[in-house]
Amino acid sequence: MSYKFIYFDLDDTLLDHQSAEAAGLKDVHDHFDFFADTTPNQLVKVYHQVNSKQWGLYSRAKVSRDELQRNRFELTLKELGLDGSRYEEVGNFYMQAYRNHWQWLDGAREVYQTIVDQYPVGILTNGFAETQRKKFEDFDLYDSAPNTVISEEVGVLKPHPDVFAHATEKAGVDRDEILYVGDSFSSDVEGGTQFGWDVAWFTENGEPEKHQKADFVFNDFMDLKNLLKV
Template sequence: MSYEFIYFDLDDTLLDHKSAETAGLKDVHAHFDIFENISAGKLIDVYHQVNSRQWGLYSQAKISREELQRNRFELTLKELSLDPTLYEEVGNYYMQCYRNHWQWIDGAKETYYDVVEKYPVGILTNGFAETQRKKFKAFDLYNSAETTVISEEVGVLKPHPDVFEFATERAGVDADKVLYVGDSFSSDVEGGTKFGWNVAWFTQNGESEKHKKAHYVFNDFNALRNLLKI
């Protein structure tokens, strides 16, 4: 199959969001006295559960972006039987810390720039627009990518087909000529394939039934390099 455009997801595909998130939460835990009797692991586990639920609601347009930003820390503090009125202070400090821990996924930087040499490339990502724009700037992605698409700016989140339609128009090629490299089964694999894109799923997931939904499955960027013959 010959591709005319390669889209990459950003978080946990090119950049290690999970590690940055965990490190940021550990910084929060160390900074605020209210967590004195709560382990860092407990804070991280509860936050992950709460945040995942809130993003799910946000992606279904059941809550606003402002509610998501408030709820993920307010509800985490409630779950931990701590003062929920501190949600804004805790949330703001977390975002400051989170930005300090951004880094490439192992092998992603070299592969990405080699792909850029051979193909027109774009970035397609969910996430808060101003945070993602800061990542684009920090990692020089504005200069290397032909186009950057933040779903929040489209008005709906992946896996909504409008996001993929918009990104396809920006790429200027037919849908079946796009290869999308992403880590999320629901947002990237299901969303992309339903719109007619080819999807390379970056995952450690061993569920063979889910593997069948993607055109390619890889857990090491060398495998993607082999696929694209770079």
């Protein structure tokens, strides 16, 4: 395989977003007294369900960014039988707590740095622009991946083809010379392959028919290292 450019997704591909999210929510639970009759796991479960749905609506332009930020906490609180009007203070505290728990996924940092030594790389990510930029800064990704694309700044979210078109133009190579490494089936695998990129899908499971849509499936970063022969 002769790729000329490697793009990486960020959250749950390089950085462990799920663990940071859960830890941040547990900090929220411990901080606010009104969660006393709710377990941390209940908060994490309900928030994850609500947040996933709201991001789906946001990606289809069914809600605005402000509505997403409000709804994900207001609806979570209401679902738990709590006062939804506290959404703003809960949301603000969560974002601070979430940032305290950012870390690399196991095995990702070492393999990423090895790949960076031999390929030009970029980061292509959904997420709030200011949060993703802070991650780029904290993990020195601007230095290792000068091509960073935050879909919110493009104006549409993955899997919209305009995001991949913009990223391809920034990479300066043909679309069939790019490998994209990501964890989301809809955003990364479907979005990337439909645009003509090869996609390495980082996943712990997944249905066999979904596996067939990716060019490479792995759950250990050493397998990605071996694929690229670095």
